[in-house]
Amino acid sequence: MANNPPPFAILLVILLFLYLTPDPPSPGESHRQQHAVAHERGALEALNNSTYGDLHLGKEEDARPLNLTGFRPEHGFRWELLESAQDKARDQARYALGETADGLIEGGSDQYPLLYHNVTGFVEGEWRRTGAYDGPHVNLSAITPHGTYTSEDWKRNVTATSGDVRIHFREKENGEAWNTSVRRISARATIGEETSFGTWWEMILYGIHFVDFGEIILTTTSEKFDGIFGLPHLALSNHTFSLGRDLLNKTLNETIEKQKEGILEDSAPWSSTMEGEDLFSVPHCEYVFYLQQHPVPLNLPGGAAPGNSLVLHHLEEELRFPHRPFLPKTPDMTMSMVAFSPDCGFTIESKGPPDLAPQEGKHLKGPKTEAYAFVARRHVLLFTVIIAAQLLLLLRQMKEASTPSTRSRISFYTIAILALGDGFALLGFALFGMQIESTTMLLLATAYVAFLSVIFFGMGFLKEIWTVQSTERSREERQQAANSPQAPNSPETTQPETLPLPVTARQAINSGATPIIIPSDQDIDAEIAENQDGDANANNQGSPRRGFGSVYLRFYLLLFGLVFLSLHATTWPASVQSVYSSTLTFAYMSFLVPQIYRNVMRNCRKALRWDFVIGQSILRLLPFAYLYAYKGNILLIEPDLNFLAVLCGWVWLQVCALLSQEHLGPRFFVRDTWVPPAYDYHPVLRADEEGASLPSGAKVLAGEEAGMTTTTKAGESRDKSKKIFDCAICMQDLEVPVIASAADADGAGASGLSGGLLARRAYMVTPCRHIFHSVCLEGWMRYRLQCPICREVLPPL
Ligand SMILES: *[C@@H]1O[C@H](CO)[C@@H](O)[C@H](O)[C@H]1NC(C)=O
Ligand SMILES: *[C@@H]1O[C@H](CO)[C@@H](O)[C@H](O)[C@H]1NC(C)=O
Ligand SMILES: *[C@@H]1O[C@H](CO)[C@@H](O)[C@H](O)[C@H]1NC(C)=O
Ligand SMILES: *[C@@H]1O[C@H](CO)[C@@H](O)[C@H](O)[C@H]1NC(C)=O
Ligand SMILES: *[C@@H]1O[C@H](CO)[C@@H](O)[C@H](O)[C@H]1NC(C)=O
Ligand SMILES: *[C@@H]1O[C@H](CO)[C@@H](O)[C@H](O)[C@H]1NC(C)=O
Ligand SMILES: *[C@@H]1O[C@H](CO)[C@@H](O)[C@H](O)[C@H]1NC(C)=O
Ligand SMILES: *[C@@H]1O[C@H](CO)[C@@H](O)[C@H](O)[C@H]1NC(C)=O
Ligand SMILES: *[C@@H]1O[C@H](CO)[C@@H](O)[C@H](O)[C@H]1NC(C)=O
Ligand SMILES: *[C@@H]1O[C@H](CO)[C@@H](O)[C@H](O)[C@H]1NC(C)=O
Numbered sequence: 001m002a003n004n005p006p007p008f009a010i011l012l013v014i015l016l017f018l019y020l021t022p023d024p025p026s027p028g029e030s031h032r033q034q035h036a037v038a039h040e041r042g043a044l045e046a047l048n049n050s051t052y053g054d055l056h057l058g059k060e061e062d063a064r065p066l067n068l069t070g071f072r073p074e075h076g077f078r079w080e081l082l083e084s085a086q087d088k089a090r091d092q093a094r095y096a097l098g099e100t101a102d103g104l105i106e107g108g109s110d111q112y113p114l115l116y117h118n119v120t121g122f123v124e125g126e127w128r129r130t131g132a133y134d135g136p137h138v139n140l141s142a143i144t145p146h147g148t149y150t151s152e153d154w155k156r157n158v159t160a161t162s163g164d165v166r167i168h169f170r171e172k173e174n175g176e177a178w179n180t181s182v183r184r185i186s187a188r189a190t191i192g193e194e195t196s197f198g199t200w201w202e203m204i205l206y207g208i209h210f211v212d213f214g215e216i217i218l219t220t221t222s223e224k225f226d227g228i229f230g231l232p233h234l235a236l237s238n239h240t241f242s243l244g245r246d247l248l249n250k251t252l253n254e255t256i257e258k259q260k261e262g263i264l265e266d267s268a269p270w271s272s273t274m275e276g277e278d279l280f281s282v283p284h285c286e287y288v289f290y291l292q293q294h295p296v297p298l299n300l301p302g303g304a305a306p307g308n309s310l311v312l313h314h315l316e317e318e319l320r321f322p323h324r325p326f327l328p329k330t331p332d333m334t335m336s337m338v339a340f341s342p343d344c345g346f347t348i349e350s351k352g353p354p355d356l357a358p359q360e361g362k363h364l365k366g367p368k369t370e371a372y373a374f375v376a377r378r379h380v381l382l383f384t385v386i387i388a389a390q391l392l393l394l395l396r397q398m399k400e401a402s403t404p405s406t407r408s409r410i411s412f413y414t415i416a417i418l419a420l421g422d423g424f425a426l427l428g429f430a431l432f433g434m435q436i437e438s439t440t441m442l443l444l445a446t447a448y449v450a451f452l453s454v455i456f457f458g459m460g461f462l463k464e465i466w467t468v469q470s471t472e473r474s475r476e477e478r479q480q481a482a483n484s485p486q487a488p489n490s491p492e493t494t495q496p497e498t499l500p501l502p503v504t505a506r507q508a509i510n511s512g513a514t515p516i517i518i519p520s521d522q523d524i525d526a527e528i529a530e531n532q533d534g535d536a537n538a539n540n541q542g543s544p545r546r547g548f549g550s551v552y553l554r555f556y557l558l559l560f561g562l563v564f565l566s567l568h569a570t571t572w573p574a575s576v577q578s579v580y581s582s583t584l585t586f587a588y589m590s591f592l593v594p595q596i597y598r599n600v601m602r603n604c605r606k607a608l609r610w611d612f613v614i615g616q617s618i619l620r621l622l623p624f625a626y627l628y629a630y631k632g633n634i635l636l637i638e639p640d641l642n643f644l645a646v647l648c649g650w651v652w653l654q655v656c657a658l659l660s661q662e663h664l665g666p667r668f669f670v671r672d673t674w675v676p677p678a679y680d681y682h683p684v685l686r687a688d689e690e691g692a693s694l695p696s697g698a699k700v701l702a703g704e705e706a707g708m709t710t711t712t713k714a715g716e717s718r719d720k721s722k723k724i725f726d727c728a729i730c731m732q733d734l735e736v737p738v739i740a741s742a743a744d745a746d747g748a749g750a751s752g753l754s755g756g757l758l759a760r761r762a763y764m765v766t767p768c769r770h771i772f773h774s775v776c777l778e779g780w781m782r783y784r785l786q787c788p789i790c791r792e793v794l795p796p797l
Pocket of ligand 1: 042
């Protein structure tokens with residue numbers, strides 16, 4: 001029953017389906033669509049009718065101004081910036097391409113440099129602000145008279161003087177010839193500002209890529225700026241203008257036709273806002289980007305000879321459709337950038353030579369998507385190895401904790417956090433893998449198998465622990481219920497872990513009157529629970545199982561909730577994001593804390609194998625070490641060694657706490673009053689009054705009088721501070737340090753306690769006053785929580 005998918009999973013699928021199914025267009029929607037199409041048609045016609053130079057406003061009186069939103073003089077955009085930006089872009093082209101740059105831009109040269117023709121991938125680097133305008137604002141009410149905006153605050157306004165930028169390019173195939181010289185391109189740019197708050201802006205840009213000489217012009221488009229329709233006017237020459245206009249004349253018309261026919265439902269197909277961002281209509285600064293690709297540093301004979309672009313073409317083909325298992329050497333793409341905002345009036349440039357020394361920046365660099373995916377695939381494979389190692393450790397731990405008594409020591413929450421972490425990592429990873437198109441199915445499949453196995457085994461183990469511990473919980477509840485009415489007269493206050501007398505047939509057995517054969521390796525708790533289940537009480541049967549159903553539910557709700565929250569968190573401001581991710585990471589890396597807590601509460605010294613604790617700590621830290629210490633990590637996270645050090649320190653502290661709990665006692669660092677009293681298996685033994693109150697000796701000595709043993713007497717006479725007992729499990733002698741009498745116990749106890757702490761670990765005294773070697777009794781108690789001599793129930797260790 002519990003293994004079936006819980007009903008909410010089906011609900012989730014239905015909800016997702018409903019969410020993803022597009023709504024039928026409402027009448028208002030189709031009206032808006034028609035309006036948008038009419039506007040776009042007008043804009044395209046204006047582009048068709050225009051000639052190069054129309055944008056250079058106000059120079060000649062007879063110039064026909066462009067009839068496009070944002071380009072008309074009365075809209076007050078700062079087109080004065082255009083000229084300096086274009087000059088800068090030309091300089092960058094000359095620096096990158098050398099002598100032939102001008103000829104290439106004007107279309108008079110066929111010395112094509114060695115450039116990637118398909119720049120799908122990303123580049124990143126640093127920018128600096130080089131120009132700012134502090135005149136009056138753009139008159140918004142003149143551009144959009146209908147009050148489109150609800151806010152006066154402009155987004156994407158760059159105020160810092162430097163920061164970093166990352167641009168993801170995407171070039172789709174539209175059936176053009178491979179040697180086409182101009183192509184559409186779209187990009188997602190992220191501009192981060194170096195402010196204390198860590199602001200960053202994200203936008204989508206559309207533009208054209210002049211493949212032959214590596215120039216890319218991108219622009220944002222919005223209701224106050226017809227960027228894509230005016231784009232050819234931003235080109236550097238009449239030649240590139242005509243190339244761009246011809247391309248856009250064709251492709252924009254295609255999109256508009258699709259929109260008109262209802263194939264494309266987006267009323268703003270070139271919108272610069274990210275999906276889900278336009279909840280509030282706020283004005284954004286518009287951007288125009290010029291990017292110049294630098295020649296690929298491949299040492300081919302002849303440099304920019306016409307045939308060499310063919311070589312690079314074959315390299316790119318091999319990258320996309322590999323015939324060999326190993327990737328050919330693929331240098332990163334390098335691009336210089338200059339961008340300006342025509343309405344907010346600032347200019348930013350990439351840092352790098354020749355204006356700045358190469359140490360300060362090397363423009364924007366980044367891999368082609370195929371090279372990136374290749375590296376990503378390898379790293380993900382390493383991650384799979386880590387997952388496999390984790391699984392191995394988990395399996396060993398599961399084998400070790402095969403008895404209910406050992407299982408009940410393990411903290412449910414520790415294992416739950418680990419499983420949650422695995423689920424989170426792999427789910428997030430699968431979503432991430434879907435984003436990189438070139439990620440192979442193999443990759444996703446590996447992730448999926450790992451996901452299944454971890455979730456499967458992890459959940460299986462959780463279920464076992466839960467089942468064992470739920471009987472423990474119900475016992476506690478019963479005990480509380482039993483204790484509350486008759487609390488004062490309970491003699492059990494000295495020994496609260498003692499079982500209340502069971503109401504079932506076990507009662508007779510526990511009285512000790514009958515010899516018992518313990519049929520299995522289970523402890524009494526579990527057997528009692530089993531028996532009670534077996535009693536077929538209608539309200540009791542299968543309750544742990546049913547209980548685990550709700551645990552399943554909560555686990556997956558939490559997992560999916562976390563994943564969705566984290567997905568949402570990617571749109572938050574950088575500082576909030578980092579607080580969120582640090583909190584999450586810290587909560588995850590605190591996975592040993594519940595175990596430490598459980599050890600304290602149950603007075604249990606050791607629950608998990610050491611290889612499990614150490615191995616899991618290292619394996620769980622490894623991905624963070626990769627993300628925070630390795631610069632080329634696939635998530636593109638900036639290295640942060642301090643955070644990593646804090647994280648490692650925190651895990652180290654937890655491991656140390658567990659280590660000292662094993663050797664110094666689980667409660668050595670908490671006060672006794674904070675925790676429920678627990679039975680102390682390692683008491684200080686006092687030999688006062690002929691052992692009358694000697695906890696374990698009393699019985700043994702009494703036994704001696706009855707002629708059962710004689711060892712004690714001999715030991716006693718030899719050394720007053722030592723006594724020798726018999727361990728009933730291994731039949732060997734057990735030498736126990738004893739404090740002479742109650743009178744000088746205070747003095748001797750104070751000095752002997754610290755030294756005696758470890759000595760006392762060597763023996764264990766049961767509540768029924770039998771004494772054993774610790775090793776022997778612990779081994780015994782792994783299987784049954786019963787005194788080997790008198791079959792009294794023992795409190796769990
Ligand atoms: C500009 O275009 C709009 C429609 O897009 C049109 O109504 C207006 O008359 C045009 N203005 C000029 C000066 O052509
Ligand atoms: C474009 O030019 C044609 C003639 O070439 C003219 O009829 C039309 O009105 C012009 N459109 C705009 C928007 O200027
Ligand atoms: C744009 O395309 C239309 C037809 O699709 C064509 O008539 C027109 O001449 C083109 N404009 C330019 C400037 O090439
Ligand atoms: C586009 O411009 C050309 C001239 O450049 C003109 O012949 C053609 O009619 C125009 N097309 C449209 C749809 O305005
Ligand atoms: C903005 O434009 C509106 C309408 O075109 C005009 O009434 C208003 O005076 C302008 N405001 C400024 C500050 O120029
Ligand atoms: C560029 O490369 C990407 C990734 O391999 C591919 O999806 C895209 O179709 C390519 N574009 C062109 C125009 O070849
Ligand atoms: C592209 O190559 C084809 C032959 O493969 C050739 O016919 C065409 O002219 C070339 N186009 C350009 C722009 O070089
Ligand atoms: C741009 O080139 C076209 C021909 O392609 C020519 O008719 C036009 O006059 C040129 N414009 C400028 C500003 O040079
Ligand atoms: C747009 O394309 C349609 C057919 O696809 C054609 O009829 C129309 O003239 C084109 N318009 C422009 C402005 O290119
Ligand atoms: C952008 O920020 C600068 C500096 O804070 C400010 O002077 C300018 O008015 C802002 N621009 C807009 C459009 O809000």
